[in-house]
Amino acid sequence: MEIKRIMPPLTDEVVESLRAGDRVLISGIIYSARDLAHKRLVEAIEKGEKLPFELKGAIIYYVGPAPAKPGYPIGPAGPTTSGRMDPYTPILLAHGLKGMIGKGNRSEEVKKAMMKYKGVYFGAVGGVAALTMKKIKQVKIIAYEDLGPEAISELVVEDFSVIVINDIYGNDLYELGVKKYAKI
Amino acid sequence: MREINVKEITEKVAQLCIEANCLLGEDVKKRVKEAIEKEESPLGKEVLKQILENAEIARNEMVPICQDTGLAVVFLEMGEEVKVVGGNIYEAINEGVRKGYIEGYLRKSVVSDPFRRKNTNDNTPAIIHCSITKGDKIKITVMPKGGGSENMSEVKMLTPAFGVEGVKDYVVKRVKESGANPCPPIVVGVGIGGTFEYAAILAKKALLREIGSIHPDPFYAEMEKDLLERINNLGIGPQGFGGRITCLAVFIEVFPCHIASLPVAVNINCHAVRHKSIII
Numbered sequence: 001m002e003i004k005r006i007m008p009p010l011t012d013e014v015v016e017s018l019r020a021g022d023r024v025l026i027s028g029i030i031y032s033a034r035d036l037a038h039k040r041l042v043e044a045i046e047k048g049e050k051l052p053f054e055l056k057g058a059i060i061y062y063v064g065p066a067p068a069k070p071g072y073p074i075g076p077a078g079p080t081t082s083g084r085m086d087p088y089t090p091i092l093l094a095h096g097l098k099g100m101i102g103k104g105n106r107s108e109e110v111k112k113a114m115m116k117y118k119g120v121y122f123g124a125v126g127g128v129a130a131l132t133m134k135k136i137k138q139v140k141i142i143a144y145e146d147l148g149p150e151a152i153s154e155l156v157v158e159d160f161s162v163i164v165i166n167d168i169y170g171n172d173l174y175e176l177g178v179k180k181y182a183k184i
Numbered sequence: 185m186r187e188i189n190v191k192e193i194t195e196k197v198a199q200l201c202i203e204a205n206c207l208l209g210e211d212v213k214k215r216v217k218e219a220i221e222k223e224e225s226p227l228g229k230e231v232l233k234q235i236l237e238n239a240e241i242a243r244n245e246m247v248p249i250c251q252d253t254g255l256a257v258v259f260l261e262m263g264e265e266v267k268v269v270g271g272n273i274y275e276a277i278n279e280g281v282r283k284g285y286i287e288g289y290l291r292k293s294v295v296s297d298p299f300r301r302k303n304t305n306d307n308t309p310a311i312i313h314c315s316i317t318k319g320d321k322i323k324i325t326v327m328p329k330g331g332g333s334e335n336m337s338e339v340k341m342l343t344p345a346f347g348v349e350g351v352k353d354y355v356v357k358r359v360k361e362s363g364a365n366p367c368p369p370i371v372v373g374v375g376i377g378g379t380f381e382y383a384a385i386l387a388k389k390a391l392l393r394e395i396g397s398i399h400p401d402p403f404y405a406e407m408e409k410d411l412l413e414r415i416n417n418l419g420i421g422p423q424g425f426g427g428r429i430t431c432l433a434v435f436i437e438v439f440p441c442h443i444a445s446l447p448v449a450v451n452i453n454c455h456a457v458r459h460k461s462i463i464i
């Protein structure tokens with residue numbers, strides 16, 4: 001299988017080149033954020049405040065890692081269910097977010113926003129968190145430290161393996177895959 | 185009466201929590217290896233390979249297979265000739281969970297109240313199911329249960345007229361609706377009979393069976409086989425990316441029930457069917 005390599009910040013051209021079902025390796029900086037961090041990001045946008053990182057071209061990873069063992073930058077860190085972030089996602093896409101990594105279905109609103117603002121949704125394999133941990137080389141908390149494990153971190157990743165679930169053309173791998181392999 | 189000190193129970197539970205989370209069962213690995221051969225989708229094959237690679241890293245570095253190290257579900261089988269000394273056994277188990285989750289760098293995923301949701305920071309309390317057995321031994325099984333797959337589980341009070349086909353349709357429907365959320369390939373525990381709450385416990389217990397084992401009752405062995413085939417025909421595939429292997433095994437546990445009821449519980453687990461037991 002062909003493997004595409006990308007580095008954030010993502011441009012429109014890169015996003016346009018990705019299709020549902022593509023295997024992709026990401027290297028560079030991505031940001032961890034889950035429920036509470038999303039709430040704060042959206043509140044900051046609504047108040048017109050400056051965001052803790054540059055959203056334009058950014059990739060957010062929905063993750064709640066296990067604690068790091070001594071000598072490790074992070075503990076096992078697989079994706080969490082993306083649907084919980086759906087209510088906050090369209091506004092982030094409208095403000096330049098280009099990629100999201102998680103697991104599970106997205107809402108229709110998010111899918112529409114991905115097409116409108118040119119963003120892609122990647123799936124990371126759930127339950128292979130030790131393997132994923134190995135691809136995260138450095139971790140630095142950059143915002144909302146008071147949220148504890150839900151703070152936003154900057155993660156430096158190398159060859160972080162993901163699959164395109166939703167592309168900007170309206171394709172959804174979860175639907176395409178089932179259609180292709182179902183025997184009814 | 186044989187005496188067992190609670191200290192020993194705490195130590196053993198701590199160890200079981202760490203081992204269950206870091207060491208993927210050989211039965212699961214064997215079934216995943218077979219699944220790689222059967223999987224037709226290239227993406228699906230890739231996912232299954234990652235599962236094996238992940239299990240190796242977790243084992244070698246003693247880190248958890250998955251970051252969601254779950255709620256600690258504990259099955260306690262107490263021999264009637266055992267006397268526990270030195271303290272209370274439930275407290276000893278919780279102390280073991282606390283120790284295991286802290287010393288093993290496992291994620292603390294328990295909130296103290298369903299609405300006020302403050303993390304207890306030590307993964308206690310455990311969910312403890314106790315039963316009394318013959319003899320002078322204690323068997324403890326620790327089963328960390330992740331939230332993603334637990335959230336896809338359900339109990340349904342069917343009526344006898346639904347019969348075998350009705351139950352099968354219901355189980356398949358539940359798996360279909362779960363889609364990619366429980367991180368397929370999954371293992372499905374089905375509890376049939378008993379009462380509303382007992383069906384759920386049966387379903388959870390079913391998940392403890394060894395993958396590859398065959399139900400002793402040919403009637404249910406056939407039903408398990410049939411369900412496995414129907415689920416794999418859904419096409420959900422590893423991680424929901426589409427493919428042949430959605431499910432690694434279906435296990436059924438049954439119990440007598442009321443003349444008017446046919447309770448069915450479906451407990452869904454990801455490939456990380458983590459459980460470790462010890463007999464003291």
Ligand code: SF4
Binds near residue numbers: 332454
């Ligand atoms: S469903 Fe299982 S593999 Fe997936 S995140 Fe939860 S515990 Fe991990």
